[in-house]
Amino acid sequence: GAGVSQSPRYKVTKRGQDVALRCDPISGHVSLYWYRQALGQGPEFLTYFNYEAQQDKSGLPNDRFSAERPEGSISTLTIQRTEQRDSAMYRCASSSSPLRGGKYNEQFFGPGTRLTVL
Amino acid sequence: DAKTTQPNSMESNEEEPVHLPCNHSTISGTDYIHWYRQLPSQGPEYVIHGLTSNVNNRMASLAIAEDRKSSTLILHRATLRDAAVYYCILRGQIQGAQKLVFGQGTRLTINP
Numbered sequence: 001g002a003g004v005s006q007s008p009r010y011k012v013t014k015r016g017q018d019v020a021l022r023c024d025p026i027s028g029h030v031s032l033y034w035y036r037q038a039l040g041q042g043p044e045f046l047t048y049f050n051y052e053a054q055q056d057k058s059g060l061p062n063d064r065f066s067a068e069r070p071e072g073s074i075s076t077l078t079i080q081r082t083e084q085r086d087s088a089m090y091r092c093a094s095s096s097s098p099l100r101g102g103k104y105n106e107q108f109f110g111p112g113t114r115l116t117v118l
Numbered sequence: 119d120a121k122t123t124q125p126n127s128m129e130s131n132e133e134e135p136v137h138l139p140c141n142h143s144t145i146s147g148t149d150y151i152h153w154y155r156q157l158p159s160q161g162p163e164y165v166i167h168g169l170t171s172n173v174n175n176r177m178a179s180l181a182i183a184e185d186r187k188s189s190t191l192i193l194h195r196a197t198l199r200d201a202a203v204y205y206c207i208l209r210g211q212i213q214g215a216q217k218l219v220f221g222q223g224t225r226l227t228i229n230p
Contacts, residue, residue, distance in 0.1 A: 042205055042220030091161050107218060109161030
């Protein structure tokens, strides 16, 4: 079946502009996660949702970053007034359910959106 | 979040076994040990996870020390496609511990 998809795959924007990154999780997956990955580093957690509820946003760097998942499926990560330091690969992941007998399900990652802020 | 320590890089030859170590001396009794890998230009992918007992699946084996302070991911017969960054991650069982906390990982190079 179809995996996690993200759009756009590449985004180049000018400093100060707002950007919206979209994630379409695997159909039926309850949990959706956003990560950011700098070159040569491991992914860094930003936020996650169970259904439409945002459960943890402790990784969002500042109030310019926000995310939503209004219908419990597609999610949008929005960065307002972008800065050059926001340039990174933004990755989305989904998993089938939050809990399964106390064990957490594997996360399936999308291809990412490469954001470049000039 | 409990921390893990992995070597920055390792190198092996094709068709030979590879043992990737991970130290997690501050692991709590309820933390699961997860391994993900990231192939070049791709997102991370799940490899294996375990709690106390050794685990096997089609991709790899996970050997967990008796005191759980270390573990080893074993690729029984490495192929060129196994060249990737391998991440050892501890995940708790409490609600809110769903996020993955990635470290630097081990960059595995496979020589033909």
